[in-house]
Amino acid sequence: MPTADEIRAAVSAAYAGRVRPVLERAESDDVIPLVDVGSCCEPAPAASSCCGEAAPAADDPVITRIAELYRDAAIEDLPSTVTDVAFGCGNPTAIAALEPGQVVLDLGSGGGIDCFLAAKMVGPSGRVYGVDMTPEMVRLARANAEKIGAANVEFRLGEIEHLPIPDESIDVVISNCVINLSPDKAQVFREAFRVLKPGGRLQVSDIVWTRPVPDEVRSDMEKWAGCIAGALLESEYLDHIRAAGFVDVQSVASEYPGGKGIASANVTARKPAPGEAAGCCVCC
Numbered sequence: 517m518p519t520a521d522e523i524r525a526a527v528s529a530a531y532a533g534r535v536r537p538v539l540e541r542a543e544s545d546d547v548i549p550l551v552d553v554g555s556c557c558e559p560a561p562a563a564s565s566c567c568g569e570a571a572p573a574a575d576d577p578v579i580t581r582i583a584e585l586y587r588d589a590a591i592e593d594l595p596s597t598v599t600d601v602a603f604g605c606g607n608p609t610a611i612a613a614l615e616p617g618q619v620v621l622d623l624g625s626g627g628g629i630d631c632f633l634a635a636k637m638v639g640p641s642g643r644v645y646g647v648d649m650t651p652e653m654v655r656l657a658r659a660n661a662e663k664i665g666a667a668n669v670e671f672r673l674g675e676i677e678h679l680p681i682p683d684e685s686i687d688v689v690i691s692n693c694v695i696n697l698s699p700d701k702a703q704v705f706r707e708a709f710r711v712l713k714p715g716g717r718l719q720v721s722d723i724v725w726t727r728p729v730p731d732e733v734r735s736d737m738e739k740w741a742g743c744i745a746g747a748l749l750e751s752e753y754l755d756h757i758r759a760a761g762f763v764d765v766q767s768v769a770s771e772y773p774g775g776k777g778i779a780s781a782n783v784t785a786r787k788p789a790p791g792e793a794a795g796c797c798v799c800c
Contacts, residue, residue: 517734518735518737518740519699520700522737523697523699523746524649524675524699526737526740527697527741528649528650530741531626531652531653532650532651532652532653535627535650535652535653535656536652538597538656539597539652539655539656539659541597542597542656542659542663543659591629593664594629594632594660594664597656597659597660597663598627598628598629598660598664604630604692604693604721605692605721605722605723605743605780605781606692606693606720606722606780606781607630607633607721608622608630608690608692608719608720608721609633609634609637611690611720611721611782611784612634612688612690612719614634614637614638614642614688615637615638616637616638616639616641617638617641617642618638618642618687618688619638619643619644619645619685619686619687619688620634620642620643620644620645620686620687620688620689620690621644621645621646621647621679621681621686621688621689621690621708621711622634622644622645622646622647622690622691622692623647623679623690623691623694623695623704623708623720624647624648624649624676624691624692624693624694624697625646625647625648625657625671626646626653626657627653627656627657627660628646628656628657628660628666630646630690630692631644631645631646631657631661631666631669631671632660632664632666632669634690635666635668639668640667640668642668643668643669643670644668644670645669645671645672645681645686646670646671646672647672647673647674647676647679647680647681648671648672648673648674649673649674649675649676651673654671654672654673657671676694676707677698677703677704677707678703678707679707679708679710679711681711682711683710683711684710684711684712684713684714685711685713686711686712686713687712687713687716687717688717688718688719689708689711689712689716689717689718689719689720690719690720691720691721691722692720692721692722693721693722693743694722695722696722696724696743696746696747696748697740697741697743697746698746699746701748701753701756702759702760705718705756705757705759705760705762706760708760709760709761709762709787712787714787714788714789714790715786715787715790716786716787717784717785717786717787718757718762718783718784718785718786718787719782719783719784719785720782721780721781721782722747722753722780722781722783723743723744723747723778723779723780723781724747724748724749724750724753724767724769724778724779724780725747725750725777725778726749726750726769726777726778726779727749727776728749729747729749733745747778750769750779750781753781754767754783757783757785758785761787761788762785762786762787763785763786763787763792763793764784764786765783765784765785766783766784766785767781767782767783767784769781769782
């Protein structure tokens with residue numbers, strides 16, 4: 517099995533390679549300095565997907581076309597440098613039911629599409645942060661933010677297992693097909709719990725398995741970058757969320773036709789409010 521460092525390096529390299537042509541286009545008019553603040557699940561070819569491999573097939577079970585994924589969201593005013601690297605397995609901003617004035621964090625923000633949609637929902641009195649581990653992705657997201665004038669959005673470089681975000685400063689954590697790429701998902705959920713305010717919400721979309729994952733898949737680095745090898749069983753995924761302290765953990769999973777046990781899950785959970793008992797660990 518690959519090590520955690522090998523997984524992170526392979527995933528970051530794969531998505532950095534995909535984003536460079538779009539980044540060059542985004543910077544054709546203005547030079548955006550490399551920022552010190554990235555995506556776990558990064559750019560894919562135009563008009564795709566939940567991640568996908570370097571050249572995902574049109575019938576890949578985890579691919580969701582942008583037109584389908586964001587059919588209820590207003591994306592027509594976003595530049596192609598946003599939509600060309602947008603993909604996912606759900607629309608977390610739609611799930612989150614964001615409200616004006618809220619502070620939102622997107623785990624694995626990529627080119628920024630979910631952050632920009634969230635920014636519209638929380639308005640000028642709210643704030644949206646995107647964290648991604650690939651410098652090229654953060655650089656592109658910052659260029660995109662400048663192009664569309666998204667003053668209430670900030671992108672930071674960092675691993676989602678070690679968020680560059682203060683304790684109890686976030687109202688809603690969202691993520692779109694990224695947590696599956698982390699080699700330490702339990703730590704991701706602990707970090708999400710840490711940064712959420714009491715009563716705050718975790719509302720993510722991700723890839724899960726509905727049956728045990730074959731060992732040969734787990735060790736395939738290309739399938740890690742393709743959102744397949746790192747995905748957990750749905751029950752295990754939810755157990756990690758409960759173990760981090762969340763309550764009201766719920767999931768609605770839809771298996772892909774022909775996906776052989778691969779499913780898209782919309783997951784919601786809540787950090788207990790002050791005076792409310794925390795969630796039990798998995799052994800309770």
